[in-house]
Amino acid sequence: MTETISVIGAGMIGGAIVKSLLKSGYAGKILATDSQPERIRAMEELGVSALRDNRKAAAEADIVFVCVKPGDVEKVLKEISKEIAGKLVISTAATVPLKFYKQIAPDAKFVRIMPNIAVMVQASYTAYCCGENVTQEDKKKVKALLDMMGICEEIDEKYMDAITALTGSGPGYLSIIIEALMYAGLKVGLPRNVALYGAAQAVLGTGKLVLELQEHPARIKDMVTTPNGTTIEAIYQLEGSSIRQSLMRAVEEAAKKSQRIREMLGMPQ
Numbered sequence: 682m683t684e685t686i687s688v689i690g691a692g693m694i695g696g697a698i699v700k701s702l703l704k705s706g707y708a709g710k711i712l713a714t715d716s717q718p719e720r721i722r723a724m725e726e727l728g729v730s731a732l733r734d735n736r737k738a739a740a741e742a743d744i745v746f747v748c749v750k751p752g753d754v755e756k757v758l759k760e761i762s763k764e765i766a767g768k769l770v771i772s773t774a775a776t777v778p779l780k781f782y783k784q785i786a787p788d789a790k791f792v793r794i795m796p797n798i799a800v801m802v803q804a805s806y807t808a809y810c811c812g813e814n815v816t817q818e819d820k821k822k823v824k825a826l827l828d829m830m831g832i833c834e835e836i837d838e839k840y841m842d843a844i845t846a847l848t849g850s851g852p853g854y855l856s857i858i859i860e861a862l863m864y865a866g867l868k869v870g871l872p873r874n875v876a877l878y879g880a881a882q883a884v885l886g887t888g889k890l891v892l893e894l895q896e897h898p899a900r901i902k903d904m905v906t907t908p909n910g911t912t913i914e915a916i917y918q919l920e921g922s923s924i925r926q927s928l929m930r931a932v933e934e935a936a937k938k939s940q941r942i943r944e945m946l947g948m949p950q
Protein backbone atom coordinates (compact mmCIF):
# COMPACT_ATOMS: atom_id res chain seq x y z
CA MET A 682 0.00 0.00 0.00
CA THR A 683 1.25 3.48 -0.80
CA GLU A 684 -1.66 5.70 0.27
CA THR A 685 -0.85 8.77 2.34
CA ILE A 686 -2.01 8.25 5.92
CA SER A 687 -2.71 11.05 8.40
CA VAL A 688 -3.01 10.27 12.08
CA ILE A 689 -4.97 12.94 13.97
CA GLY A 690 -4.04 12.79 17.65
CA ALA A 691 -0.55 11.31 18.05
CA GLY A 692 -1.09 10.34 21.69
CA MET A 693 -0.80 6.93 23.28
CA ILE A 694 -2.68 4.97 20.62
CA GLY A 695 -2.17 7.31 17.63
CA GLY A 696 1.57 7.39 18.34
CA ALA A 697 1.59 3.59 18.63
CA ILE A 698 -0.20 3.29 15.27
CA VAL A 699 2.44 5.49 13.64
CA LYS A 700 5.28 3.44 15.18
CA SER A 701 3.65 0.21 14.13
CA LEU A 702 3.26 1.38 10.51
CA LEU A 703 6.89 2.50 10.47
CA LYS A 704 8.10 -0.82 11.92
CA SER A 705 6.12 -2.67 9.26
CA GLY A 706 7.92 -0.65 6.60
CA TYR A 707 4.70 1.00 5.40
CA ALA A 708 5.49 2.27 1.89
CA GLY A 709 3.23 5.35 1.82
CA LYS A 710 3.72 8.77 3.39
CA ILE A 711 2.67 9.19 7.05
CA LEU A 712 1.61 12.50 8.61
CA ALA A 713 0.61 13.11 12.21
CA THR A 714 -1.01 15.96 14.12
CA ASP A 715 -1.41 16.68 17.80
CA SER A 716 -2.27 19.60 20.02
CA GLN A 717 0.75 18.99 22.28
CA PRO A 718 4.11 20.31 21.02
CA GLU A 719 6.07 17.49 22.70
CA ARG A 720 4.01 14.88 20.87
CA ILE A 721 4.63 16.67 17.57
CA ARG A 722 8.35 16.64 18.39
CA ALA A 723 8.21 12.92 19.20
CA MET A 724 6.67 12.26 15.78
CA GLU A 725 9.30 14.38 14.02
CA GLU A 726 12.02 12.39 15.80
CA LEU A 727 10.54 9.28 14.19
CA GLY A 728 10.91 10.93 10.79
CA VAL A 729 7.18 11.53 10.35
CA SER A 730 5.82 14.80 8.93
CA ALA A 731 4.18 16.28 12.01
CA LEU A 732 1.96 19.36 12.07
CA ARG A 733 -0.72 21.09 14.14
CA ASP A 734 -3.10 21.69 11.27
CA ASN A 735 -5.71 18.92 11.14
CA ARG A 736 -7.31 20.29 7.97
CA LYS A 737 -4.05 20.26 6.05
CA ALA A 738 -3.26 16.73 7.27
CA ALA A 739 -6.72 15.48 6.30
CA ALA A 740 -6.57 17.20 2.90
CA GLU A 741 -3.22 15.56 2.06
CA ALA A 742 -4.32 12.10 3.19
CA ASP A 743 -5.98 9.23 1.36
CA ILE A 744 -6.74 7.52 4.67
CA VAL A 745 -7.25 9.35 7.99
CA PHE A 746 -6.88 7.81 11.46
CA VAL A 747 -8.76 9.73 14.16
CA CYS A 748 -7.13 8.92 17.51
CA VAL A 749 -8.50 11.53 19.92
CA LYS A 750 -10.53 11.00 23.11
CA PRO A 751 -14.25 10.32 22.57
CA GLY A 752 -15.14 13.82 23.81
CA ASP A 753 -12.85 15.42 21.19
CA VAL A 754 -14.19 13.46 18.21
CA GLU A 755 -17.03 15.88 17.37
CA LYS A 756 -14.75 18.93 17.26
CA VAL A 757 -12.15 17.17 15.10
CA LEU A 758 -14.75 15.80 12.68
CA LYS A 759 -16.44 19.18 12.27
CA GLU A 760 -13.06 20.71 11.57
CA ILE A 761 -12.08 18.22 8.83
CA SER A 762 -15.51 17.25 7.44
CA LYS A 763 -14.89 18.82 4.00
CA GLU A 764 -11.38 17.37 3.66
CA ILE A 765 -12.49 13.80 4.46
CA ALA A 766 -15.41 13.65 1.99
CA GLY A 767 -15.16 10.37 0.05
CA LYS A 768 -12.16 9.21 2.13
CA LEU A 769 -11.66 6.27 4.45
CA VAL A 770 -11.61 7.46 8.07
CA ILE A 771 -10.57 4.98 10.76
CA SER A 772 -11.38 6.00 14.33
CA THR A 773 -9.99 4.41 17.47
CA ALA A 774 -12.39 6.24 19.79
CA ALA A 775 -14.14 4.06 22.34
CA THR A 776 -17.93 4.35 22.69
CA VAL A 777 -18.54 6.65 19.66
CA PRO A 778 -21.05 4.93 17.33
CA LEU A 779 -20.84 4.92 13.52
CA LYS A 780 -24.18 6.80 13.41
CA PHE A 781 -22.55 9.76 15.13
CA TYR A 782 -19.70 10.00 12.61
CA LYS A 783 -22.18 9.80 9.76
CA GLN A 784 -24.29 12.64 11.19
CA ILE A 785 -21.30 14.97 11.20
CA ALA A 786 -19.52 13.94 8.00
CA PRO A 787 -22.03 12.06 5.81
CA ASP A 788 -19.71 11.88 2.81
CA ALA A 789 -16.81 10.11 4.52
CA LYS A 790 -16.41 6.34 4.85
CA PHE A 791 -16.03 5.46 8.53
CA VAL A 792 -14.49 2.44 10.20
CA ARG A 793 -14.64 2.16 13.97
CA ILE A 794 -11.76 0.17 15.44
CA MET A 795 -10.89 -1.02 18.92
CA PRO A 796 -7.18 -1.82 19.15
CA ASN A 797 -5.18 -2.15 22.33
CA ILE A 798 -1.87 -0.70 23.42
CA ALA A 799 -0.03 -3.79 22.13
CA VAL A 800 -0.18 -1.99 18.76
CA MET A 801 3.18 -0.66 20.02
CA VAL A 802 4.71 -4.11 19.59
CA GLN A 803 2.51 -5.15 16.65
CA ALA A 804 0.59 -7.57 18.86
CA SER A 805 -2.79 -5.85 19.16
CA TYR A 806 -6.10 -7.63 18.90
CA THR A 807 -8.07 -5.09 16.88
CA ALA A 808 -11.80 -5.45 16.36
CA TYR A 809 -13.46 -3.26 13.75
CA CYS A 810 -16.82 -2.48 12.22
CA CYS A 811 -17.56 -0.57 9.07
CA GLY A 812 -20.10 1.98 7.91
CA GLU A 813 -22.49 0.97 5.14
CA ASN A 814 -20.65 2.90 2.42
CA VAL A 815 -17.30 1.20 3.11
CA THR A 816 -16.55 -0.91 0.02
CA GLN A 817 -14.96 -4.37 -0.16
CA GLU A 818 -11.83 -2.73 -1.57
CA ASP A 819 -11.75 -0.32 1.42
CA LYS A 820 -12.17 -3.29 3.77
CA LYS A 821 -9.13 -4.98 2.21
CA LYS A 822 -7.09 -1.84 2.89
CA VAL A 823 -8.34 -1.63 6.47
CA LYS A 824 -7.43 -5.26 7.10
CA ALA A 825 -3.99 -4.83 5.51
CA LEU A 826 -3.30 -1.85 7.79
CA LEU A 827 -4.62 -3.51 10.94
CA ASP A 828 -2.65 -6.69 10.17
CA MET A 829 0.50 -4.55 10.45
CA MET A 830 -0.51 -3.85 14.07
CA GLY A 831 -1.26 -7.41 15.19
CA ILE A 832 -4.33 -9.46 14.40
CA CYS A 833 -7.75 -8.10 13.53
CA GLU A 834 -11.33 -9.21 13.15
CA GLU A 835 -14.45 -7.54 11.73
CA ILE A 836 -17.32 -7.67 14.20
CA ASP A 837 -20.87 -6.39 14.45
CA GLU A 838 -21.03 -2.90 15.99
CA LYS A 839 -23.28 -4.20 18.78
CA TYR A 840 -20.21 -5.94 20.28
CA MET A 841 -18.00 -2.83 20.39
CA ASP A 842 -18.65 -1.93 24.06
CA ALA A 843 -17.98 -5.53 25.08
CA ILE A 844 -14.78 -5.81 23.05
CA THR A 845 -13.60 -2.44 24.36
CA ALA A 846 -14.04 -3.83 27.87
CA LEU A 847 -12.35 -7.17 27.08
CA THR A 848 -9.50 -6.55 24.65
CA GLY A 849 -9.17 -2.75 24.53
CA SER A 850 -8.65 -2.63 28.30
CA GLY A 851 -7.22 -6.17 28.50
CA PRO A 852 -3.56 -5.11 28.82
CA GLY A 853 -4.58 -3.25 32.00
CA TYR A 854 -5.99 -6.38 33.64
CA LEU A 855 -3.13 -8.60 32.47
CA SER A 856 -0.60 -6.10 33.79
CA ILE A 857 -2.14 -6.57 37.25
CA ILE A 858 -1.81 -10.34 36.84
CA ILE A 859 1.80 -10.10 35.66
CA GLU A 860 2.64 -7.72 38.51
CA ALA A 861 0.96 -10.02 41.03
CA LEU A 862 2.89 -13.00 39.64
CA MET A 863 6.11 -10.99 39.84
CA TYR A 864 5.49 -10.38 43.55
CA ALA A 865 4.63 -14.04 43.95
CA GLY A 866 8.04 -14.81 42.44
CA LEU A 867 9.68 -12.47 44.95
CA LYS A 868 7.77 -14.22 47.76
CA VAL A 869 9.37 -17.52 46.78
CA GLY A 870 12.82 -15.94 46.52
CA LEU A 871 13.35 -15.17 42.82
CA PRO A 872 15.47 -12.23 41.70
CA ARG A 873 13.19 -9.34 40.57
CA ASN A 874 13.97 -9.49 36.84
CA VAL A 875 13.65 -13.27 36.70
CA ALA A 876 10.25 -12.98 38.42
CA LEU A 877 9.00 -10.13 36.17
CA TYR A 878 10.15 -11.34 32.78
CA GLY A 879 9.41 -14.96 33.66
CA ALA A 880 5.84 -14.01 34.56
CA ALA A 881 5.41 -11.92 31.40
CA GLN A 882 6.78 -14.69 29.17
CA ALA A 883 4.50 -17.23 30.86
CA VAL A 884 1.50 -15.04 29.94
CA LEU A 885 2.78 -14.54 26.38
CA GLY A 886 3.50 -18.26 25.94
CA THR A 887 0.07 -19.26 27.25
CA GLY A 888 -1.58 -16.84 24.82
CA LYS A 889 0.44 -18.37 21.98
CA LEU A 890 -0.63 -21.89 22.98
CA VAL A 891 -4.27 -20.80 22.75
CA LEU A 892 -3.82 -18.95 19.46
CA GLU A 893 -1.33 -21.09 17.57
CA LEU A 894 -2.36 -24.56 18.74
CA GLN A 895 -6.03 -23.55 19.06
CA GLU A 896 -6.01 -25.13 22.51
CA HIS A 897 -8.76 -24.46 25.03
CA PRO A 898 -7.32 -22.99 28.27
CA ALA A 899 -8.81 -25.89 30.23
CA ARG A 900 -6.70 -28.28 28.14
CA ILE A 901 -3.55 -26.22 28.81
CA LYS A 902 -4.38 -26.36 32.51
CA ASP A 903 -4.63 -30.17 32.17
CA MET A 904 -1.29 -30.32 30.36
CA VAL A 905 0.53 -28.69 33.29
CA THR A 906 -1.23 -30.49 36.11
CA THR A 907 0.16 -33.81 37.33
CA PRO A 908 -1.33 -35.93 40.15
CA ASN A 909 0.03 -34.89 43.52
CA GLY A 910 2.25 -32.34 41.75
CA THR A 911 3.05 -28.71 42.44
CA THR A 912 0.65 -27.03 39.98
CA ILE A 913 -2.47 -28.66 41.44
CA GLU A 914 -1.57 -27.17 44.83
CA ALA A 915 -1.57 -23.69 43.28
CA ILE A 916 -4.72 -24.31 41.23
CA TYR A 917 -6.51 -25.52 44.37
CA GLN A 918 -5.77 -22.13 45.97
CA LEU A 919 -6.83 -20.15 42.89
CA GLU A 920 -10.11 -22.04 42.48
CA GLY A 921 -10.97 -21.14 46.07
CA SER A 922 -10.47 -17.44 45.28
CA SER A 923 -12.76 -15.07 43.40
CA ILE A 924 -10.35 -14.60 40.49
CA ARG A 925 -12.80 -15.77 37.80
CA GLN A 926 -15.71 -13.73 39.15
CA SER A 927 -13.51 -10.67 39.65
CA LEU A 928 -12.43 -10.73 36.00
CA MET A 929 -16.02 -11.19 34.83
CA ARG A 930 -17.18 -8.29 36.98
CA ALA A 931 -14.32 -6.09 35.82
CA VAL A 932 -15.14 -6.62 32.14
CA GLU A 933 -18.88 -6.21 32.75
CA GLU A 934 -18.35 -2.89 34.57
CA ALA A 935 -16.04 -1.60 31.84
CA ALA A 936 -18.66 -2.45 29.17
CA LYS A 937 -21.37 -0.62 31.17
CA LYS A 938 -19.07 2.39 31.54
CA SER A 939 -18.59 2.52 27.79
CA GLN A 940 -22.35 2.82 27.39
CA ARG A 941 -22.58 5.48 30.13
CA ILE A 942 -19.86 7.61 28.49
CA ARG A 943 -21.85 7.54 25.24
CA GLU A 944 -24.93 8.71 27.14
CA MET A 945 -22.93 11.44 28.89
CA LEU A 946 -21.64 12.69 25.53
CA GLY A 947 -25.22 12.76 24.22
CA MET A 948 -24.42 10.30 21.42
CA PRO A 949 -26.96 7.86 19.97
CA GLN A 950 -26.93 4.32 21.44
Ligand SMILES: NC(=O)c1ccc[n+]([C@@H]2O[C@H](COP(=O)([O-])OP(=O)(O)OC[C@H]3O[C@@H](n4cnc5c(N)ncnc54)[C@H](OP(=O)(O)O)[C@@H]3O)[C@@H](O)[C@H]2O)c1
Pocket residue numbers: 689690691692693694695714715716717720735748749750751753756757773774775776795796797798849
Ligand atom coordinates in the same frame (compact mmCIF):
# COMPACT_ATOMS: atom_id res chain seq x y z
N1 LIG B 1 -4.92 4.12 25.16
C1 LIG B 1 -5.42 2.94 24.79
O1 LIG B 1 -4.98 1.88 25.23
C2 LIG B 1 -6.58 2.89 23.81
C3 LIG B 1 -6.98 1.64 23.30
C4 LIG B 1 -8.01 1.60 22.39
C5 LIG B 1 -8.66 2.76 21.99
N2 LIG B 1 -8.28 3.94 22.52
C6 LIG B 1 -8.98 5.16 22.07
O2 LIG B 1 -8.07 5.95 21.32
C7 LIG B 1 -8.36 7.34 21.53
C8 LIG B 1 -7.09 8.02 21.99
O3 LIG B 1 -6.72 7.48 23.25
P1 LIG B 1 -5.26 7.74 23.84
O4 LIG B 1 -5.15 6.90 25.04
O5 LIG B 1 -4.25 7.60 22.73
O6 LIG B 1 -5.40 9.28 24.26
P2 LIG B 1 -4.26 10.36 24.36
O7 LIG B 1 -2.97 9.73 24.76
O8 LIG B 1 -4.81 11.47 25.19
O9 LIG B 1 -4.07 10.88 22.85
C9 LIG B 1 -4.94 11.76 22.20
C10 LIG B 1 -4.09 12.89 21.67
O10 LIG B 1 -4.91 13.68 20.80
C11 LIG B 1 -4.64 15.04 21.08
N3 LIG B 1 -5.74 15.89 20.63
C12 LIG B 1 -6.87 16.25 21.29
N4 LIG B 1 -7.61 17.07 20.52
C13 LIG B 1 -6.93 17.21 19.35
C14 LIG B 1 -7.19 17.94 18.18
N5 LIG B 1 -8.29 18.70 18.05
N6 LIG B 1 -6.29 17.87 17.17
C15 LIG B 1 -5.15 17.14 17.28
N7 LIG B 1 -4.86 16.41 18.40
C16 LIG B 1 -5.74 16.46 19.40
C17 LIG B 1 -4.48 15.04 22.57
O11 LIG B 1 -3.91 16.24 23.03
P3 LIG B 1 -4.45 16.85 24.45
O12 LIG B 1 -3.92 15.94 25.50
O13 LIG B 1 -3.86 18.22 24.47
O14 LIG B 1 -5.95 16.85 24.40
C18 LIG B 1 -3.61 13.83 22.78
O15 LIG B 1 -2.24 14.12 22.60
C19 LIG B 1 -9.48 7.41 22.58
O16 LIG B 1 -10.69 7.74 21.93
C20 LIG B 1 -9.54 6.03 23.19
O17 LIG B 1 -10.87 5.65 23.47
C21 LIG B 1 -7.24 4.05 23.41
